[in-house]
Amino acid sequence: MRIAFFGDVVGRSGRQVLSEELPGLREALALDFVVVNAENAAGGFGITEKTAVELFDAGADVLTLGNHSFDQSEALSYIEREPRLLRPVNYPEGTAPGRGSSLYDLPDGRRILVINVMLRLFMEALDDPFRRINEELDACPLGQVADAILVDAHGEATSEKTALGVYCDGRASLVVGTHTHVPTADWRILPGGTAYQTDAGMCGDYDSVIGMDKEEPVNRFVTHMRSSRFSAASGEATACGLFVETDDRTGLAARVEPIRIGGVLSQARPESTN
Amino acid sequence: MRIAFFGDVVGRSGRQVLSEELPGLREALALDFVVVNAENAAGGFGITEKTAVELFDAGADVLTLGNHSFDQSEALSYIEREPRLLRPVNYPEGTAPGRGSSLYDLPDGRRILVINVMLRLFMEALDDPFRRINEELDACPLGQVADAILVDAHGEATSEKTALGVYCDGRASLVVGTHTHVPTADWRILPGGTAYQTDAGMCGDYDSVIGMDKEEPVNRFVTHMRSSRFSAASGEATACGLFVETDDRTGLAARVEPIRIGGVLSQARPESTN
Amino acid sequence: MRIAFFGDVVGRSGRQVLSEELPGLREALALDFVVVNAENAAGGFGITEKTAVELFDAGADVLTLGNHSFDQSEALSYIEREPRLLRPVNYPEGTAPGRGSSLYDLPDGRRILVINVMLRLFMEALDDPFRRINEELDACPLGQVADAILVDAHGEATSEKTALGVYCDGRASLVVGTHTHVPTADWRILPGGTAYQTDAGMCGDYDSVIGMDKEEPVNRFVTHMRSSRFSAASGEATACGLFVETDDRTGLAARVEPIRIGGVLSQARPESTN
Amino acid sequence: MRIAFFGDVVGRSGRQVLSEELPGLREALALDFVVVNAENAAGGFGITEKTAVELFDAGADVLTLGNHSFDQSEALSYIEREPRLLRPVNYPEGTAPGRGSSLYDLPDGRRILVINVMLRLFMEALDDPFRRINEELDACPLGQVADAILVDAHGEATSEKTALGVYCDGRASLVVGTHTHVPTADWRILPGGTAYQTDAGMCGDYDSVIGMDKEEPVNRFVTHMRSSRFSAASGEATACGLFVETDDRTGLAARVEPIRIGGVLSQARPESTN
Ligand SMILES: [Fe+2]
Ligand SMILES: [Fe+2]
Ligand SMILES: [Fe+2]
Ligand SMILES: [Fe+2]
Ligand SMILES: [Fe+2]
Ligand SMILES: [Fe+2]
Ligand SMILES: [Fe+2]
């Protein structure tokens, strides 16, 4: 299966780069499935139906979220009727609306399990992400029930994200981090066959402080006072993510490559043919 | 000036990859100055004279540190007599031994200011890193007193590191993060001419959890119990860092490229000639 | 039922004040059951069989623990064979040895459920304390299965501790906090009948920094460097805790009063007769 | 000098209890000076001119603040023209409006220095509170320039607050904590003569979660979702604080006693004559 994943879409410029680039990429890379973290799609804070639809129209098959899932209150009801939208799976049972994982059918009959999970170091303490992931993977074994499994690990600390990758190694196709809004350069296939990257980076304007106009974040670090609200930076965005090709017999990763298209970052585009 | 910076050296395998690769790189890239973060050089925790000498012998001109600066108590006295060893500049005045910044002379008379600073988000609260850096940069203006200025920003949060980069933009040659042990793929030259990368990554074995043997870190996340001590992973390391070329008239960056040599990460090696 | 609870015993002087005062208090207050948090009993860090036995000999019926439960590795096996020793109930299932709650029989046939739970704000993230407590209280209803229920909520933040008290109100006899080593003056009976105090305070020498010799803690805050290890302060301790009398028909609290005996704090001793 | 200090006033019921009780207390205790922490006076979040005036009218001589200082934007200008309002002294120089310490004249010519400082453990990192306090105390020696010195240490962790008390011992009349909204029962005079209490507690309705209506705080801990805004609890408040009498020859404390008047907490009222 040929899968692309893109990190946190930040505001209008983040949505725009995907609208412009994703259709071409889907074709060039013959993508079977595209997952996009959209927790910052609506002006930097949360998601609305309108911004979600923009991303689906651009070619996203599934959208994942994170600590900003419900910044926009309309997401509370929208997620109930949109099965392609996932919030972290480890909210306490019976609390958050919507779902945190789902098995999706491809037109050709193959199936991919997508899981969104939130980590806990330096973040709010949801339920144990390791145990929840373990339950999910046990319930839907890779190569048997699911042809591919993608885990979006929304977290701050590199140690916890890497530990989760190691923990899932051999049982998922891809474990990829989100939340820090900076892509890491450690894409690789772990010894057990799981593709891994600590953070996918954001789809947003990198001439910013993690997607926000530079002035106010710097001001807050310097003065510890608020001058204004944060606003999403509006310069040209870089679409950051990665491309994974799995072996359809095992579900494990055969190839992983970074994607960085547009904006001020160095460009990376997987070769169209392999 | 042609400068290389390498992130946190972790244990023996981290020292080894630099011993093997740095001499060749110095020559191939015609490097004028090499700075290495060595806070984890001694078995993963701190630095000793012996491990520091290994890195100087490999071709490091200056070593920087971080939150692990004084894990090995011999570093308390060693740093007092080794001017090429820097600890974070923002310890409260009159507390930590050694120094946090220094202006170094190259054989050809050019001079480079190196500053090690520790950030505060999710970390211990040393003195204000923004104000201390500002004082340092004011006291030693780029292009006037210093031909190049390198800032090693040892920190956890991408927001704070990026804000510091933005804050220094135009006044330093390079602001590069350390501490997370994962290289980021956001190397770039900021609008004011300062080269920036959120984290250099570690020089260590990436088939690990941020440099440590995988079993115990995973065990602690899963059980919240300690089974054993952390020990530095001993597989083949990747030397992670970046190469910066500055304009000698201004001290600003003309070129920045990633370095990832050896081990399990995808390889990146700046071209020898430019 | 007449119950006394004492907060974190810190080192030798903490054990000593209980050895001297608890026998007399048991008699004067006609205590039916005594619970003592002992996570710092062994030199300030964890518990050993020897220090536990000292506390049982002094008159403790049950000992609870906290984040320091297993600082002394012998506690890993000791807790397996000592049913009167409890560690936090919300370790992930199947990880920590021992148990986190237990129903104890009094000589007269009445029964008391004791639960030790660890909170999460500013602390390590164990399993959800609210859900675990809810399960415990559901499984052993107050006034039906248990004649009294005591919850030791080991936590840092006043908000989380108070919220847990409110959450348990009407279903437990007493919710009392530990861990901060400072007694609070907010003992009261909540509207539903549960006695509550945010922190019991430590049994230790208050001429200290939360039980440790003053010099090194102050030094660390001032210099951010380590000069020496922390050592438990050895001056005369104050035994801090509270006395609760429950209504045997309902299990709810009828009376709650503070205990502060010995050392430098203002003294509080419940009246012998009521 | 006869001084009273009251902790964080929370909303209308907090202001009301002071309006009702403070005039009588000033007379009964022959108070020379009254300081009130007012960071939550305006509906639980920050301060306005109107709510400040209510507290001055009730008998407060000086108001201190904390992390909520500027929740209400009108405080940014109000503090510039109201010398009796103090925000934390350790904002970086040249950032926050207003001042963090001031020397006040009593009608009889005696003078009291009041300092508001914010601690850093589990809080935002302002400038080093220990160094700033040291500078303040050096600039205005107790018993020489100031007849009394009061330090409001706004912080979360008991260790840091106690360490600050120890650090100031002998150089201030009173070091009292605020911010946790729960009074501690550890009022005492330290060996050097400084009165100390880890937290004064709030002036607010204790049938709440630290001053807020109970439902939403509990809901957030249980569900990790937001149902509504926090609103200040409106039941009868307890005025929490302490009374200190200093020796006018030295400025050190001769007597310290708790104050808890009104509401659901156990009552404490210093004797009128001594
Ligand atoms: Fe995000
Ligand atoms: Fe996020
Ligand atoms: Fe490091
Ligand atoms: Fe570090
Ligand atoms: Fe403790
Ligand atoms: Fe504890
Ligand atoms: Fe407050």
Ligand SMILES: [Fe+2]
């Ligand atoms: Fe506060």
